[in-house]
Amino acid sequence: MVCLQLRGTALGSVDAVLFDKDGTLSISEPQLLTLASARVFLCLEQAALALPAAVLPDLQQLLERAYGLSSAAICPAGITAVASRDHNLIATATALVQVGMGWPEALALSEQVFAQADQQDARRSQEAAGHTSTTTEGLRPWLEELQAAGVVCAVISNDDMAGIEHFLSSHGLDLFFAGLWSAEHRPRKPDPAAVHGLCEQLGVEAHRCALIGDANSDLRMAVAAGIPHQLALGYTAAWSSPPPLAEPHPLIHHWKELSLAGS
Structure with missing residues (x-):
């Protein structure tokens, strides 16, 4: 058996490690900042055709607060960082309703804006232009250590499958991961059953896994799924x-700070 250690302290024996993607495997803040900014711009542009100009500053503030967007950063606990695309879309439509638009119109406008933003999705367009997203520092040696020890690795993310696969393949990391669970899977995170579904895919038991993520919803999900509390790890960097x-x-x-030892 393999024991996972943090700064020399034993956390428990593991057969698998489940990783969040954005904010854990990937330094995604620059791309998410660009994407959220594009959604705000496009939403204001389209809303100006249907709403009084006087409400547009209020709409901008509502969108920026909802997205966790500031001039140079994304809130790591906000919906852009943590939530799925459709949850972000619903938040956008809700902001539009708050400034006077009807729900059907708000939902339709939000879907139009998100489709336009997807066409210039920063995570992909920047990579296509040669500006590849960045993996978190020291990730590859850690994955190599896990692979050498026979510990299975998987991704559990609210990105879609195309986004996960593109990220892994563009960094040559796909061979390290035996399973993927995306926003397209049901149930999706943070439902604890998402962990169970991924564990079944991998052929492991949840109580023999560690989960590493950058959001409290990841950690709560892990514990609710039966992963030991000390193996639900928060990544901060x-x-x-x-x-x-x-x-x-x-x-x-x-x-x-992580290492493996025989147990």
Whole structure:
């Protein structure tokens, strides 16, 4: 058996490690900042055709607060960082309703805006232009150590399958991961049954897994699914402002803090 250690302290024996993607495997803040900014711009542009100009500043503030968007950062606990695409879309439509638009019109406009933003999705368009997203520092050596020890790795993310696969393949990481669970799977995270579905796919038991993520919803999901509390690990190093993770979950500040030992 393999024992997972954090800064030399044994956490427990593991057969598999489940990783969140954005904010854990990937430093995604620059791409998410660009994507959220594009959604705000496009939404204001389209709303100006249907709403009085006087409400547009209020709409901008509502959208920026909803997205967790500031001039140079994304809130790591906000919906852009944590929630799925359709949850972001619903939040957008809700902001439009708050400034006077009917729900059917707000939903239709939001879907139009998101389709336009998807055409210039920062995570893909920047990579196509040669500006590849960044993996978190020290990730590959840690994945190599897990692979050498026979510990199975998987991704559990609210990105779609295309986004997960593109990220892994563009960084040559796909061979390290035996399973993927995306926003297209049902149920999706943070439902604890998403962990069970992924564990079944991998052929492992939840109580023999560790889960590493950058959001409290990841950590709560892990424990509710039966992963031991000390093996639900918070990763802090991918954001300009560290995510507000609940104590006393163990926190990882760099992948080199983790190690493996026989048990």
